[in-house]
Amino acid sequence: MVAITIEITSKEWIKPSSPTPHEKKHHKLSFIDQFQPPIYVPLIFFYPKDDSSSSSSSHQPTRYHLLKQSLSDALTKFNHLAGRITGNLSVHCNDLGALLVEAKVQTALSEAAKNIPVAQLNEFLPIEPYASPNDDEIPLLAVQISSFECGGTAVGVCISHKIADISSLMNFVNYWSALSRGGNSNTSVQPIFDIPSKLFPPVPEDSAFPNYINVEKKLICKRFMFDKERLSELKKHASLDEFYGLEVKNPTRVEALSAFIWKQIINASRAKGETKSVYVASQTVNLRSRMKSLKYDSNLFGNVFVYSLASLTSWPLGNQLHELVWMFRTAIRRINDDYINLVRSGVPYLNAFYKPGGILSNPEEVQVCKFTSWCRLGAYEVDFGWGKPITVSTVAPEIKNGVILLSTKGDEGIEAWITMAEDEMAFLSDELLSLETNSLP
The missing domain is CATH 3.30.559.10 (Chloramphenicol acetyltransferase-like domain)
Incomplete structure (x- = not known):
């Protein structure tokens, strides 16, 4: 097993590159959204150094700033990911932003990628995915960009399970990555946001939901x-x-x-x-x-x-x-x-x-x-x-x-x-x- 040390170097809030129009300020949760616990869906992507590009000391900052800008652009289409949950009924698309964390990893990706202990993988995420905070102010999207000594990169994504499943996470990541590659906002990913709450209408906020996920110790x-x-x-x-x-x-x-x-x-x-x-x-x-x-x-x-x-x-x-x-x-x-x-x-x-x-x-x-x-x-x-x-x-x-x-x-x-x-x-x-x-x- 490889012991790793990760140093957080910055944290910032990324807002949509264009403000959300007034008519799109509120996004209704569906009944299935309401039933989900306040946890995150986590996924981590590990990328090697890009040998096709000339290597320089500025290579990694270029990756980070490219991801930062394309994330802001992606949030314009996925604007509710920059908002906050209101009760257990809707998302207020207030453009408060998604959390973006920058980190440095004091080891090489080749040593770490396949041998990191399961317990240490959480360090590649910007937020604890199973902490279950029931707080209206928590971000609905959080991303961590971790740079390895060798030039490799880990992109850790956490999306709130209150608004998205794994298919939706991939829908967003595919759109974000297309923009990062130089695509435009008319890329083939065209998310449909309003239909789920019409198919599965929300129930009153005071409805009792069984706790089907019991996080246990040991x-x-x-x-x-x-x-x-x-x-x-x-x-x-x-x-x-x-x-x-x-x-x-x-x-x-x-x-x-x-x-x-x-x-x-x-x-x-x-x-x-x-x-x-x-x-x-x-x-x-x-x-x-x-x-x-x-x-x-x-x-x-x-x-x-x-x-x-x-x-x-x-x-x-x-x-x-x-x-x-x-x-x-x-x-x-x-x-x-x-x-x-x-x-x-x-x-x-x-x-x-x-x-x-x-x-x-x-x-x-x-x-x-x-x-x-x-x-x-x-x-x-x-x-x-x-x-x-x-x-x-x-x-x-x-x-x-x-x-x-x-x-x-x-x-x-x-x-x-x-x-x-x-x-x-x-x-x-x-x-x-x-x-x-x-x-x-």
């Missing part, structure tokens, strides 16, 4: 790397021609790996002596491609996703991978227009799960594993003008039994970021450890 996160060959083996092992009438003979990489990890998390908790009556796997499902009757596209900006829920009421029923894959698929197939209409009802949708008798109503008897796939986002295509990143990372999700899946460079492998209670992580089976290519603490 959690530990490990990052497991699965290469193309291991994933192929896993897909083959999870395949079956038919199970309860549903083909599972060609599971996707994400399906096979998610099912495998779910199985190991259940086994780890049971090995510690913790038995539940219900085991649930929730998956984030992007609605942008599923609202067929509404014909909306990937440019919808906001939180445009729901959670599918696969559940087991006994164990070892479901301990075969093909069974778990079938459960994952069945849960996702339920996300149709009828289900989306239920989501649009707002609080009644939540009550279906959290009211007495609902599947999530008794946490003492239910173990929930929360899966999020950030695979095939195109994160490795983000080019600010000096090439594509050599690696893209997030930070440890501070959510018990939280799993984030990230594509590796070339989309051939998958990184699994798994957070568990510290004592349960110790029980993670040898089967998981033997399948992965390597794991980093």
Whole structure:
């Protein structure tokens, strides 16, 4: 492992290069936005030195100032990212600005990029992503530009989960990077801001939202790397021609790996002596491609996703991978227009799960594993003008039994970021450890 030292050299507020017009001063939150906790969606892009340019001592400041100016230009189109949340109802697009932090890293990128301990990755972010501050004055967008001794750069982005999901973060970053490369404001990224709150109307500010994310102490996160060959083996092992009438003979990489990890998390908790009556796997499902009757596209900006829920009421029923894959698929197939209409009802949708008798109503008897796939986002295509990143990372999700899946460079492998209670992580089976290519603490 490489110990790194990062020195913060400046902090400033970046405002839109053009003031927000009066008619665009308020942006309504959707019901799904309101349901999100006050945390950030974090992503870090690591870039090597640009050898195609002449090297000089002024090279890094040029990168920083280029990103600073293009960020200001990008905020003109994404103006609510420079605003502030008002209660839990809307964004006041007051142009107070996004936070921009400049930092220096006292090591070379080649030494750090692939060997930074998971716990230290937060130092590449401008703000603590899981601090959950419920403060109307916190920035909705924060960026840190970290310069390595070798000339490499890390761009750490945090966007408030109250207004954006990972697809929206990528929508913004793609627009920002296009401007940084010399594009203009008419680039192909054309975000749609007003539709989500019309599709999923906000509920009154005093509505009670269940705390579905419980940040617990004594959690530990490990990052497991699965290469193309291991994933192929896993897909083959999870395949079956038919199970309860549903083909599972060609599971996707994400399906096979998610099912495998779910199985190991259940086994780890049971090995510690913790038995539940219900085991649930929730998956984030992007609605942008599923609202067929509404014909909306990937440019919808906001939180445009729901959670599918696969559940087991006994164990070892479901301990075969093909069974778990079938459960994952069945849960996702339920996300149709009828289900989306239920989501649009707002609080009644939540009550279906959290009211007495609902599947999530008794946490003492239910173990929930929360899966999020950030695979095939195109994160490795983000080019600010000096090439594509050599690696893209997030930070440890501070959510018990939280799993984030990230594509590796070339989309051939998958990184699994798994957070568990510290004592349960110790029980993670040898089967998981033997399948992965390597794991980093």
